[in-house]
Amino acid sequence: MSDSNKGPTRRQAHERKLKRRSMILAAISTSVVVAALVILIPLTPGWERVKQSFFNWDIVVRTFPKLLNAFLLDVAIFAWSVPLIAALGLAIALARDVRDPVFYPLRLFGILYTDIFRGVPVVLVVYLIGFGIPGLGLQRPFNSPYLWGTVALVLTYAAYVAEIFRSGIESIHASQRNAALSLGMSPSDTMRFVILPQAIRRVVPAQMNILIALQKDVALLSFIGPVEIFRQAGVFKSLLASFTPYVVAAAIFLVVTIPATRLADHMLAKQNRARS
Amino acid sequence: MKLQVKNVHKSFGHTKVLNGISLDVAEGEMTCLIGASGSGKSTLLRCINLLEPVDDGEIWLDGAEIADPALDPQPIRQRIGIVFQSFNLFPHMTAEENVMLAPRRIFKTSRDALRPTVEELFDRFGLKDRMHHYPDQLSGGQQQRVAIVRALAMKPEIMLFDEITSALDPELVNEVLQVLKSLKQDGMTMVLATHEMAFARDVADKVCFLDKGSILEQGTPADIFSNPRQERTRDFLARVLGPR
Numbered sequence: 001m002s003d004s005n006k007g008p009t010r011r012q013a014h015e016r017k018l019k020r021r022s023m024i025l026a027a028i029s030t031s032v033v034v035a036a037l038v039i040l041i042p043l044t045p046g047w048e049r050v051k052q053s054f055f056n057w058d059i060v061v062r063t064f065p066k067l068l069n070a071f072l073l074d075v076a077i078f079a080w081s082v083p084l085i086a087a088l089g090l091a092i093a094l095a096r097d098v099r100d101p102v103f104y105p106l107r108l109f110g111i112l113y114t115d116i117f118r119g120v121p122v123v124l125v126v127y128l129i130g131f132g133i134p135g136l137g138l139q140r141p142f143n144s145p146y147l148w149g150t151v152a153l154v155l156t157y158a159a160y161v162a163e164i165f166r167s168g169i170e171s172i173h174a175s176q177r178n179a180a181l182s183l184g185m186s187p188s189d190t191m192r193f194v195i196l197p198q199a200i201r202r203v204v205p206a207q208m209n210i211l212i213a214l215q216k217d218v219a220l221l222s223f224i225g226p227v228e229i230f231r232q233a234g235v236f237k238s239l240l241a242s243f244t245p246y247v248v249a250a251a252i253f254l255v256v257t258i259p260a261t262r263l264a265d266h267m268l269a270k271q272n273r274a275r276s
Numbered sequence: 277m278k279l280q281v282k283n284v285h286k287s288f289g290h291t292k293v294l295n296g297i298s299l300d301v302a303e304g305e306m307t308c309l310i311g312a313s314g315s316g317k318s319t320l321l322r323c324i325n326l327l328e329p330v331d332d333g334e335i336w337l338d339g340a341e342i343a344d345p346a347l348d349p350q351p352i353r354q355r356i357g358i359v360f361q362s363f364n365l366f367p368h369m370t371a372e373e374n375v376m377l378a379p380r381r382i383f384k385t386s387r388d389a390l391r392p393t394v395e396e397l398f399d400r401f402g403l404k405d406r407m408h409h410y411p412d413q414l415s416g417g418q419q420q421r422v423a424i425v426r427a428l429a430m431k432p433e434i435m436l437f438d439e440i441t442s443a444l445d446p447e448l449v450n451e452v453l454q455v456l457k458s459l460k461q462d463g464m465t466m467v468l469a470t471h472e473m474a475f476a477r478d479v480a481d482k483v484c485f486l487d488k489g490s491i492l493e494q495g496t497p498a499d500i501f502s503n504p505r506q507e508r509t510r511d512f513l514a515r516v517l518g519p520r
Contacts, residue, residue, distance in 0.1 A: 175360065175362060175364045176364060176366065178327050178360075178364070179360065179364035179365075179366070180366075180377075180378075181327065181349075181353065182325050182327055182353055182356075182357075182358045182427075183353070183354070183357075183377075183378035183382075183426070183427070183430055184350050184351065184352075184353040184354030184355075184378060184382055184430060185350075185377075185378050185381055185382065186350060186381075189381045193377055193381065194366055194377075197368050198366075198367065198368050201368065
């Protein structure tokens with residue numbers, strides 16, 4: 001039986017063969033597709049023009065520093081929105097779980113809130129709040145597009161975050177709640193010390209995905225004023241009559257979002273493994 | 277009487293689980309509830325702890341009614357400890373934090389003030405080197421002993437045990453049953469739902485046989501195990517103990 005130290009078992013040898021074959025197949029099919037794209041796309045009639053306006057290296061070099069600088073504004077808006085979204089989202093999630101009849105209005109508000117802000121496109125919320133509220137004739141600093149743009153993002157994303165927190169709270173088994181209550185703990189202490197810490201940990205990967213979406217949606221604020229990366233790219237487009245700045249902007253986003261997506265996927269996979 | 281259950285009824289939907297059950301538990305006594313699965317043992321314990329509201333009937337603890345729906349259950353639950361079949365430790369806390377959480381929040385005692393008592397409990401039940409472990413780093417028997425310590429840290433007047441050895445590997449059952457013996461020597465009033473017939477026979481003061489949500493027969497272990505009067509009790513014992 002202990003032949004295993006003399007070399008691979010029959011099954012190991014078989015699996016190795018299968019693996020080698022599938023790697024060769026994958027390599028061949030990938031090179032065929034890539035070769036086809038590289039050969040065929042330049043044959044299209046408009047390729048020279050597209051290359052000029054979207055992939056102009058000189059323009060990449062000229063616009064990159066300013067675009068990167070504008071991207072820092074996106075990062076800043078993202079950074080101050082996240083804690084606000086987390087706090088409001090958690091508050092809404094808890095409001096929807098309140099059972100006391102006195103606080104029924106709070107629960108109703110939570111339900112209405114999530115329904116409305118999950119149902120309206122983010123760009124519309126940004127427009128309505130970003131133009132609507134300063135339109136009331138408020139004085140500085142209360143007419144700032146940064147302020148109302150942030151408010152629009154926070155309101156929208158808190159609705160999604162609240163739903164995820166709620167699914168986390170509901171995923172904690174009732175026996176945990178019973179164990180805490182049976183010791184004589186109050187329902188609010190039970191939520192705070194027993195349910196929430198477990199629920200929040202469980203939904204971290206899902207919330208990461210929401211944050212990635214938020215990072216991209218910060219660009220929507222460009223519609224109401226702030227010169228962040230998307231708007232800066234638009235300025236360059238008009239100035240240089242080239243779409244290349246948009247490609248640069250997209251690349252800058254990807255540098256941030258791809259690692260973040262991988263991290264979220266990794267955390268989710270780890271959690272699934274731990275639970276099974 | 278320390279605890280009196282009087283004619284308690286409880287249904288889940290259309291299923292009647294407790295059908296007019298009555299039970300007296302004297303101070304310092306160990307009462308074992310035996311009976312088939314679904315006979316109502318667990319539900320009775322959960323009703324005494326007020327985790328399940330009773331539909332009808334009364335429960336008295338130390339001469340005061342506790343099952344009145346108008347009462348706040350929190351201060352009553354603090355006086356009644358319960359340990360569950362599936363341990364139900366808080367997985368995000370160490371053993372020590374599991375034990376300290378409720379007394380810290382309820383009595384507003386500091387960690388430092390609690391530590392001597394808690395350490396003594398851990399030490400007493402052979403868990404001293406496990407205080408800073410998380411539940412998933414402990415064996416089933418250790419987890420269940422931590423759960424018992426957690427309930428004891430509230431200094432309850434009475435302890436309820438809901439089939440606390442049923443989820444354990446056979447070789448771990450004894451270490452948990454030893455804890456119960458030790459508590460009995462302290463004079464703790466205890467009610468157990470259990471399938472450990474040998475333990476019930478050797479240690480209990482009173483054994484109650486539950487059938488279809490009521491107590492069909494009760495008495496000393498000698499009465500029930502050696503001389504059961506009811507046909508159904510005899511059947512049940514023959515099935516669990518096997519031919520003799």
